[in-house]
Amino acid sequence: MTYAVELLNITKDFPGIRANDNVTVRLKQGSIHALLGENGAGKSTLMSILFGLYQPTSGTIKVNGKEVKINDPNDATQLGIGMVHQHFKLVECFTVTENIILGMEPTKFGMVDIKSAAKKIEEFSKMYGLNVDPYAKISDITVGMQQRVEILKMLYRNANILIFDEPTAVLTPQEIEDLMEIMQKLIKEGKSILLITHKLNEIKQVADECSVLRRGKYIGTVNVAETSTQQMAEMMVGREVNFKVEKGPHAPGEVVLETRHLNVKNSKGVLGLKDFNLSVRAGEIVGIAGIDGNGQEELVHALSGLTSVESGEILLKGENITHTSIRDRFDKGMGHIPEDRHKHGLILDFHLKENFIIHEYDRKPYCKNMIMQQDVMDAYADKLIEEFDVRSGEGKDSLTRSMSGGNQQKAIIAREIERSPDLLLVVQPTRGLDVGAIEYIHKRIIAERDAGKAVLLVSFELDEVLDLSDRIVVLFDGHKNGEMLAKDTDDKELGLYMSGSKKGSEDE
Ligand SMILES: Nc1ncnc2c1ncn2[C@@H]1O[C@H](COP(=O)(O)OP(=O)(O)OP(=O)(O)O)[C@@H](O)[C@H]1O
Ligand SMILES: [Mg+2]
Numbered sequence: 001m002t003y004a005v006e007l008l009n010i011t012k013d014f015p016g017i018r019a020n021d022n023v024t025v026r027l028k029q030g031s032i033h034a035l036l037g038e039n040g041a042g043k044s045t046l047m048s049i050l051f052g053l054y055q056p057t058s059g060t061i062k063v064n065g066k067e068v069k070i071n072d073p074n075d076a077t078q079l080g081i082g083m084v085h086q087h088f089k090l091v092e093c094f095t096v097t098e099n100i101i102l103g104m105e106p107t108k109f110g111m112v113d114i115k116s117a118a119k120k121i122e123e124f125s126k127m128y129g130l131n132v133d134p135y136a137k138i139s140d141i142t143v144g145m146q147q148r149v150e151i152l153k154m155l156y157r158n159a160n161i162l163i164f165d166e167p168t169a170v171l172t173p174q175e176i177e178d179l180m181e182i183m184q185k186l187i188k189e190g191k192s193i194l195l196i197t198h199k200l201n202e203i204k205q206v207a208d209e210c211s212v213l214r215r216g217k218y219i220g221t222v223n224v225a226e227t228s229t230q231q232m233a234e235m236m237v238g239r240e241v242n243f244k245v246e247k248g249p250h251a252p253g254e255v256v257l258e259t260r261h262l263n264v265k266n267s268k269g270v271l272g273l274k275d276f277n278l279s280v281r282a283g284e285i286v287g288i289a290g291i292d293g294n295g296q297e298e299l300v301h302a303l304s305g306l307t308s309v310e311s312g313e314i315l316l317k318g319e320n321i322t323h324t325s326i327r328d329r330f331d332k333g334m335g336h337i338p339e340d341r342h343k344h345g346l347i348l349d350f351h352l353k354e355n356f357i358i359h360e361y362d363r364k365p366y367c368k369n370m371i372m373q374q375d376v377m378d379a380y381a382d383k384l385i386e387e388f389d390v391r392s393g394e395g396k397d398s399l400t401r402s403m404s405g406g407n408q409q410k411a412i413i414a415r416e417i418e419r420s421p422d423l424l425l426v427v428q429p430t431r432g433l434d435v436g437a438i439e440y441i442h443k444r445i446i447a448e449r450d451a452g453k454a455v456l457l458v459s460f461e462l463d464e465v466l467d468l469s470d471r472i473v474v475l476f477d478g479h480k481n482g483e484m485l486a487k488d489t490d491d492k493e494l495g496l497y498m499s500g501s502k503k504g505s506e507d508e
Contacts, residue, residue, distance in 0.1 A: 002029045008024050012056050016398075023046060025194075035195070038436060042215075044165055053072075081160075095135050183206055252283050258314075303334075334421055335425065390407050410441075417444050427459075445457070466494070
């Protein structure tokens with residue numbers, strides 16, 4: 001058997017934690033090998049070692065049967081290894097082509113030859129059906145497209161060993177289907193793929209083998225065709241996982257959030273949300289279903305105060321908050337788990353304990369007479385870490401940037417849920433979480449509902465919307481296209497409303 005990559009007995013220590021503990025993973029030539037493990041299990045670390053971003057504390061790496069030393073990503077590129085990172089690494093104000101050639105710009109008469117690069121990129125794009133415009137600016141294209149740019153970057157560098165670190169976490173269901181096809185095409189072209197994902201059905205769909213890590217340790221490798229998703233989940237968390245969300249009937253109370261004829265422009269200056277009326281009551285979870293780009297972002301940004309509205313009103317517990325500050329909304333009882341954890345959720349260069357009190361650092365009990373109360377802050381951080389199982393090397397003193405993606409997400413959720421706001425605005429809450437963590441977070445969101453809080457959930461995962469919501473509102477083309485109780489509908493019907501092929505009521 002020829003292996004494209006052999007990671008042999010890899011150990012990696014970080015301050016306070018052994019992220020990889022004697023891990024061995026072998027990627028067969030021309031196959032897709034999945035890596036599965038809880039948040040913080042050490043998956044990204046292992047892949048970063050293969051890509052030359054970290055040096056292992058001990059262990060060896062073989063590429064195509066030959067032992068190699070990978071000092072940096074340039075070495076990795078030389079060896080034909082490419083990586084699509086968990087959080088993309090693109091320059092937003094550059095074009096697609098500029099990003100792809102960055103660091104290896106082709107020149108003609110001493111000038112950067114954009115044209116020939118763009119042509120080559122177009123060819124790759126056609127070959128794999130990627131549909132990328134080489135001259136588009138990164139900030140203008142969707143996350144799904146940005147990911148294709150990352151894929152093209154690897155292909156442009158002739159990579160044969162492709163690492164995908166949670167590629168589907170940021171994609172819509174249709175984009176996920178497309179990506180699965182792209183990966184299969186890449187395999188047919190003779191490439192080999194290492195795939196990190198928390199979604200077991202994706203592993204089932206495309207992977208040949210799956211290796212499982214748990215708290216840095218290697219648990220085993222299975223043949224995917226012969227193993228059930230339940231078995232894989234159990235290997236990963238070491239206990240049985242309940243995939244079904246349990247919740248009792250809901251008893252809605254007073255209206256907590258109301259929007260009246262809300263019109264909101266998108267970043268291009270066009271109305272993205274049109275004449276939108278919504279109410280969310282105490283003790284209920286309202287889910288917004290819709291394909292990405294149908295007004296969700298405009299709605300969430302308007303509610304949280306990140307954008308101003310064109311016209312219409314937002315009322316929180318009867319009070320008009322349409323033009324108040326973000327801070328004021330928080331003080332009046334709003335909580336927000338944002339879609340983009342790095343842009344709007346955390347300050348990465350702060351310690352974990354500081355991010356926990358980001359809304360309240362200047363007031364009691366965290367601040368008294370202008371002095372930060374370190375012991376109060378520490379105790380609060382320890383409580384949240386314990387309760388929400390936030391894992392990192394140095395606990396509350398970890399630099400947030402050094403934490404694994406899923407644990408960063410858990411930190412935001414812990415901060416927002418613990419305050420138990422009257423209105424909890426949750427956007428893609430379980431993005432990047434492992435199945436065990438999803439189970440817990442769903443329970444906590446339902447507990448908020450049962451405690452009489454109002455929850456507005458925006459998610460692109462239909463299962464999540466259907467499982468958690470009491471009531472569902474469909475957004476299509478910026479306006480409401482249907483509203484129903486979750487128990488009275490299913491994914492098929494929702495899909496029809498979401499695509500606009502079925503028309504629903506505009507108003508309650
Ligand atoms: N640069 C770093 N400095 C210190 N600790 C780190 C660093 N990178 C990772 N760690 C720690 O190593 C552990 C493993 O992290 P890693 O990012 O590999 O997890 P993961 O399996 O990819 O998790 P997730 O599913 O959440 O992405 C974590 O506890 C993390 O805090
Ligand atoms: Mg990771």
